[in-house]
Amino acid sequence: MRVKFNKNKRLCTKFGFKMNNIIYAVFLASLIEKPLYGYLLVEKLEEFGIKSDFVPYGSAYRILRDMEFSGLVSSEWQTEGTGPAKRVYKITDKGTEFLRNWLVDAKKNLETLEKILKRIGGVLNEQDK
């Protein structure tokens, strides 16, 4: 049985910058702009500065299903139009709230990381003297 997203607090503790953690956020941000299906969401990563082959489709679809299971997004089959059927996702209120909170935490984590890098840089500079 797959683990529920965010069931375990550890998922978002520590520095929270696991790859998928960021992908959750970017997918949600994309979906705020407009509903989209998985394949396009992966391609849209480029707009956020993430090479789309960083995220295998297998992972992307799993992330989306997990997010739906957690109530952050909802989905519907779109059968009209050209090509194979597409599962179109849209963000829920819960998803929007989640993203807002995630961003607050992420900013804090980024600051912490910045301090750590500066400290490490300081140690290396000291050594050069």
Next chain:
Amino acid sequence: MRVKFNKNKRLCTKFGFKMNNIIYAVFLASLIEKPLYGYLLVEKLEEFGIKSDFVPYGSAYRILRDMEFSGLVSSEWQTEGTGPAKRVYKITDKGTEFLRNWLVDAKKNLETLEKILKRIGGVLNEQDK
């Protein structure tokens, strides 16, 4: 058989901010200042702004052994002095070089993350209008 540190490029690709990745770097930075044993290295994390209970001792000792296996540090038993025997680590030239390279990458990754967060912030602001 344990996987060799950095054998798989993935270990340091993507955003590279997995917890242990940061711990490798902080341990190495600590060891540039002076040789230390595992137990104290964990306690020293606080100086870098990382709560030491973020890293269980079990993980810390494994990280140190992995780093030794990869030639980033070397170790010796210290039996004199008070308390149980301590395995004292010191950084190697390879370790120093590794840390310098890691820092360069980490800074780039941090910038990328910053941009992503800004973009997400932008999407959320847009929604508020």
Next chain:
DNA sequence: AAATTTATATATAAAATGTATATAGAGAAA
């Protein structure tokens, strides 16, 4: 003498991620 702290180590379990493969519609090329 018993409990706690310091110190290292390993085994096991759980969680996260990556790779491989299956399916199938639609359009292009041979």
Next chain:
DNA sequence: TTTCTCTATATACATTTTATATATAAATTT
């Protein structure tokens, strides 16, 4: 027209990463 490629989703399996639990033992504190 049938073969190939692209779009699109999905799942199974494998690997990697991380956490928890436990074992050992010297030294110190109660």
